[in-house]
Amino acid sequence: MTATPTAPEQLDEQSVDLAITGMTCASCAARIEKKVGKLDGVTATVNLATEKAHITYPRSMTKGEIVAAVERTGYGATVIEPDERLAPPAHTELRRADLARRALVAGVLAAIVMVLAMGPWRFPANPWLQFALTTPVWLWAAWPFHRAAAINARHGASTMDTLVSIGVTAAYLWSVAALITGGEHGDRMHAHYYFETAAVVTAFLLLGRWLEARAKDQGRSALTSLMNLGAKEVTVLTEGGERRLPIDDLTVGAHFVVRPGEKVATDGVVLDGQSALDTSLVTGESIPVDVGPGSDVTAGTVNTHGRLVIEATAVGADTTLAAITRLVEQAQTGKAGVQRLADRISAVFVPVVLVLALLTFIGWWIGSGSATTAIGVAVTVLIIACPCALGLATPTALLVGTGRGAQRGILIKGAQVLEDTRRIDTVVLDKTGTITTGLARVTDLTTAGPLQDEAALRAAAAVESGSEHPIARAIVAEAKGVALPPSTGFRALPGAGAIATVGTGDTATEVTVGRANLFSAVPAELTAAAAGQAGTSVYVGWGDQARAVITVADDVRDGSARAIADLRAEGLDVWLLSGDTAANATAVAGEVGIDAEHVIAEVMPQDKHAVISRLQSDGKVVAMVGDGINDAAALVQADLGLAMGTGTDVAAESADIVLARSDLAAVPQSIELSRATLRIIKQNLGWAFGYNTAAIPLAMAGMLNPMIAGAAMALSSVLVVTNSLRLRRALPDA
Numbered sequence: 001m002t003a004t005p006t007a008p009e010q011l012d013e014q015s016v017d018l019a020i021t022g023m024t025c026a027s028c029a030a031r032i033e034k035k036v037g038k039l040d041g042v043t044a045t046v047n048l049a050t051e052k053a054h055i056t057y058p059r060s061m062t063k064g065e066i067v068a069a070v071e072r073t074g075y076g077a078t079v080i081e082p083d084e085r086l087a088p089p090a091h092t093e094l095r096r097a098d099l100a101r102r103a104l105v106a107g108v109l110a111a112i113v114m115v116l117a118m119g120p121w122r123f124p125a126n127p128w129l130q131f132a133l134t135t136p137v138w139l140w141a142a143w144p145f146h147r148a149a150a151i152n153a154r155h156g157a158s159t160m161d162t163l164v165s166i167g168v169t170a171a172y173l174w175s176v177a178a179l180i181t182g183g184e185h186g187d188r189m190h191a192h193y194y195f196e197t198a199a200v201v202t203a204f205l206l207l208g209r210w211l212e213a214r215a216k217d218q219g220r221s222a223l224t225s226l227m228n229l230g231a232k233e234v235t236v237l238t239e240g241g242e243r244r245l246p247i248d249d250l251t252v253g254a255h256f257v258v259r260p261g262e263k264v265a266t267d268g269v270v271l272d273g274q275s276a277l278d279t280s281l282v283t284g285e286s287i288p289v290d291v292g293p294g295s296d297v298t299a300g301t302v303n304t305h306g307r308l309v310i311e312a313t314a315v316g317a318d319t320t321l322a323a324i325t326r327l328v329e330q331a332q333t334g335k336a337g338v339q340r341l342a343d344r345i346s347a348v349f350v351p352v353v354l355v356l357a358l359l360t361f362i363g364w365w366i367g368s369g370s371a372t373t374a375i376g377v378a379v380t381v382l383i384i385a386c387p388c389a390l391g392l393a394t395p396t397a398l399l400v401g402t403g404r405g406a407q408r409g410i411l412i413k414g415a416q417v418l419e420d421t422r423r424i425d426t427v428v429l430d431k432t433g434t435i436t437t438g439l440a441r442v443t444d445l446t447t448a449g450p451l452q453d454e455a456a457l458r459a460a461a462a463v464e465s466g467s468e469h470p471i472a473r474a475i476v477a478e479a480k481g482v483a484l485p486p487s488t489g490f491r492a493l494p495g496a497g498a499i500a501t502v503g504t505g506d507t508a509t510e511v512t513v514g515r516a517n518l519f520s521a522v523p524a525e526l527t528a529a530a531a532g533q534a535g536t537s538v539y540v541g542w543g544d545q546a547r548a549v550i551t552v553a554d555d556v557r558d559g560s561a562r563a564i565a566d567l568r569a570e571g572l573d574v575w576l577l578s579g580d581t582a583a584n585a586t587a588v589a590g591e592v593g594i595d596a597e598h599v600i601a602e603v604m605p606q607d608k609h610a611v612i613s614r615l616q617s618d619g620k621v622v623a624m625v626g627d628g629i630n631d632a633a634a635l636v637q638a639d640l641g642l643a644m645g646t647g648t649d650v651a652a653e654s655a656d657i658v659l660a661r662s663d664l665a666a667v668p669q670s671i672e673l674s675r676a677t678l679r680i681i682k683q684n685l686g687w688a689f690g691y692n693t694a695a696i697p698l699a700m701a702g703m704l705n706p707m708i709a710g711a712a713m714a715l716s717s718v719l720v721v722t723n724s725l726r727l728r729r730a731l732p733d734a
Contacts, residue, residue: 138199250312256309421640485502498514
């Protein structure tokens with residue numbers, strides 16, 4: 001990933017998300033992008049699968065002007081409000097029900113027409129019955145195709161609906177003409193009709209559209225569940241007691257109650273109570289997280305037991321859940337390079353097919369001498385060439401893949417990220433907070449002479465109680481529950497340790513805690529004890545003599561070793577990057593299975609990005625995993641940046657993928673999911689390109705009939721969407 005500075009003109013831009021109605025194929029999406037994009041300073045990205053558009057426009061324009069611009073292209077548009085961002089478009093359920101009704105009616109009538117047309121019976125009323133039964137199919141059931149084709153024609157454009165409408169109408173009107181005139185030979189009883197073609201093709205296409213809409217809704221299910229995570233009401237503490245309020249009325253600073261089994265209404269900090277929160281729906285972690293006073297909590301997590309009183313620290317669009325929503329939607333509106341290629345092809349595909357169908361009709365009429373045969377072959381070309389599958393190939397896979405990632409705490413920021421993961425050959429892991437928990441704790445305490453362990457710990461904790469250093473906090477935490485003597489005169493020794501006077505009166509002693517070089521005498525047994533420990537050792541002493549050594553270490557996360565093994569199994573080289581000492585970094589690397597020669601230690605925070613750059617200059621394509629502010633520059637420098645979501649906001653903003661879970665297993669899973677999604681996209685596009693490439697010549701050669709063409713075209717779209725749905729099983733459940 002390369003950092004892109006914000007151009008001055010970008011500061012004058014704003015954006016809006018629109019729900020689009022009336023789109024039926026990739027050509028529709030491409031036309032909206034092209035027409036709206038012609039406006040000065042406006043860029044549009046339209047997603048066929050989600051039926052949404054993301055439009056960036058100058059501040060000199062209004063949302064109303066943008067909506068009007070979309071409507072001038074022949075489609076409906078409404079502004080999506082923030083709380084509706086991931087909800088399915090309101091019209092989709094109605095549209096699916098309408099498609100079901102039309103498909104059912106068309107299917108029943110088409111079946112009767114086909115029996116009449118292909119059965120052995122011939123009687124004078126037979127063609128009139130076919131006409132009577134096909135007319136409502138052509139007029140009412142196929143109306144969505146005719147209406148869309150007419151709107152497009154009015155705007156000088158053509159889409160998939162144009163092909164379908166022309167094909168079905170040509171078959172129907174040709175048959176009506178034959179019924180009235182008696183056909184080419186003037187024999188109404190034995191004339192060749194295409195009533196069954198018009199009826200059956202319409203039924204097949206409507207069934208395909210309904211199945212496609214149903215499958216797209218299934219793909220959206222993971223995303224709509226994000227919206228459902230939020231609580232609808234909240235119990236707020238007021239001066240008059242507890243009061244139930246709509247979640248929209250909750251404000252920052254309000255105190256609210258969460259009882260067992262209830263969802264945490266918004267991000268906040270626990271004021272009172274002890275419990276464990278089930279965070280699996282938000283982060284994908286299956287183990288509940290213990291919380292108590294001072295603990296940060298996230299909207300959408302579930303309280304397992306105990307009553308909690310929480311102070312709201314963020315509401316509405318500022319919550320973690322809302323941030324996840326924005327990231328997921330951002331990923332879905334983007335387009336990978338392969339999709340942009342498909343869009344360019346779809347934009348010119350329909351006009352080319354119309355020309356091919358006309359040439360086919362002329363060629364067959366001249367070659368066979370039969371206009372009836374020619375119209376049948378031309379209709380087949382029109383029907384089978386519809387590029388639905390091409391337009392759905394990428395957006396449906398992105399829809400399902402990013403939704404599955406969100407379920408498992410993996411937030412992919414954009415479509416281009418998927419292609420970046422394919423090229424990665426090296427993964428660099430920050431140590432603290434990534435491989436390890438980032439929470440230091442005392443792992444060993446050794447004393448020299450008669451000094452008791454508790455006395456040494458009390459003296460060290462009394463000194464360190466005046467410091468905010470992570471090592472100091474670990475020592476103070478270890479002494480929790482032990483009465484500490486008073487300390488005065490605290491003085492920090494940057495990079496070395498601290499000094500304070502411990503005790504009062506005649507017992508007051510100046511105690512030093514820090515590096516060995518702060519003492520003139522360090523007993524050999526303390527030096528040996530420190531050398532045998534993995535971690536950072538600090539010495540405790542007074543009178544210029546060290547009397548104890550305390551080792552503080554950062555625990556390796558559960559599952560880190562397995563995650564690194566999974567990365568290596570993917571053929572990736574794994575490196576460890578740390579500002580810690582070489583000894584400590586190497587010890588951690590050995591524990592999790594990273595080769596010693598792949599350890600880069602004692603790196604200053606500001607130099608981490610230089611390490612990534614050096615690896616890149618050696619020809620490596622690097623993914624960087626980090627969690628802190630000091631990792632932000634390295635995350636930007638890397639070809640692919642992954643931020644542990646438990647880290648800082650700066651790291652998350654700098655990354656391509658945000659991992660809401662704290663375990664390192666999310667790293668190989670994110671790469672696996674990204675590659676699986678890209679693989680499905682390529683399969684879909686391969687099928688779509690291959691289908692059209694093979695089917696059109698076969699249709700032009702007269703080797704297919706219109707009914708088979710209609711079934712094949714409908715099946716191709718359903719196949720693409722169904723293939724994308726396989727991504728719902730891409731990762732194991734928590």
